[in-house]
Amino acid sequence: MxxxxxxxxxxxxxxxxxxxxxxxxxxxxxxxxxxxxxxxxxxxxxxxxxxxxxxxxxxxxxxxxxxxxxxxxxxxxxxxxxxxxxxCGLPPHHLIGVDLDTKSDTDSPAALRELALRHLFTIPPTVVVLTPGGGRHLWLTGPPDAVVPNSAGRLAPGIDIRGAGGYLVGPGSRTRHGIYTTAPGTAHLAPAPCPPTLLRLLLPPLRTHHRPAPDTPDAHGRGLVRFVLAAHEGQRNTRLFWAACRAYENGLGPALLNPLLEAAQTTGLTPQEARTTIASAARLTGHHP
Structure with missing residues (x-):
């Protein structure tokens, strides 16, 4: 200690x-x-x-x-x-952190600009926190029904995302490498809404293949249930949301509803938390919860 x-x-x-x-x-x-x-x-x-x-x-x-x-x-x-x-991910802001890392060989700010040009979105003025190592944390807000998972390098090399179950080091914090500070001109700002196009990139990838719902889960369905059961602390909502999205995309939503609920509660989520997360996945994939 x-x-x-x-x-x-x-x-x-x-x-x-x-x-x-x-x-x-x-x-x-x-x-x-x-x-x-x-x-x-x-x-x-x-x-x-x-x-x-x-x-x-x-x-x-x-x-x-x-x-x-x-x-x-x-x-x-x-x-x-x-x-x-x-x-991150908690009301009222449902904070999403875009971490532009400087430890890799990739120019992460340039990678973000390239993504913005390719997908036609603009990062609005928002809170920016400077890290002791020269990196930047951009603060954005998401909608209440979108569970953005944590990721490292999935959006682009050198860009990490802090979402549900994650956290950002706050400005004013002192670490072994120095102090986190707010970038000049951004301290008075509120976290800006995440551009919808960027939000879609941050959410788990969706599949478009559908098939009729079977009466009982097949091997794929059982695999999704096992995926939820393997969740550790900080992963439970994210894993459940991802599995529920895959279930609805593949026509397994109704058949896997109860198994996913039971698996989520086994990992420690409350029934209400599990139902809310599955309902969000259903809406995102165009289904009725």
């Missing part, structure tokens, strides 16, 4: 509280950019699927909150925290 840096922790808490006032749910981060609080289930022989239902801290982005009292309690439990993370 790191030695507490009271000044850094106090500054991080102040920045986190300021972000929470803007409706951004936050968690404390260590100087390594990882959640400062470890899982309370790390020593359990069989770790449970818990999103914080146990009432203890240490569940990553599932601890994220906009409540000042809870945020202060989180930082009090992690006096070594030097930064804060902003949870």
């Amino acid at each position: 790191a030695t507490p840096d009271r000044q850094a922790t106090t500054l991080a808490l102040a920045h986190a509280l300021s972000a929470a006032e803007r409706g951004l749910a936050v968690i404390p981060l260590s100087c390594t950019k990882l959640p400062a609080l470890r899982s309370p289930h790390r020593d359990d022989p069989i770790p449970p699927f818990c999103h914080g239902e146990c009432g203890r801290f240490g569940h990553g982005v599932h601890d994220a909150s906009t409540d000042p009292s809870r945020i202060r309690a989180l930082f009090a439990a992690a006096p070594w925290a030097t930064g804060y993370g902003i949870a």
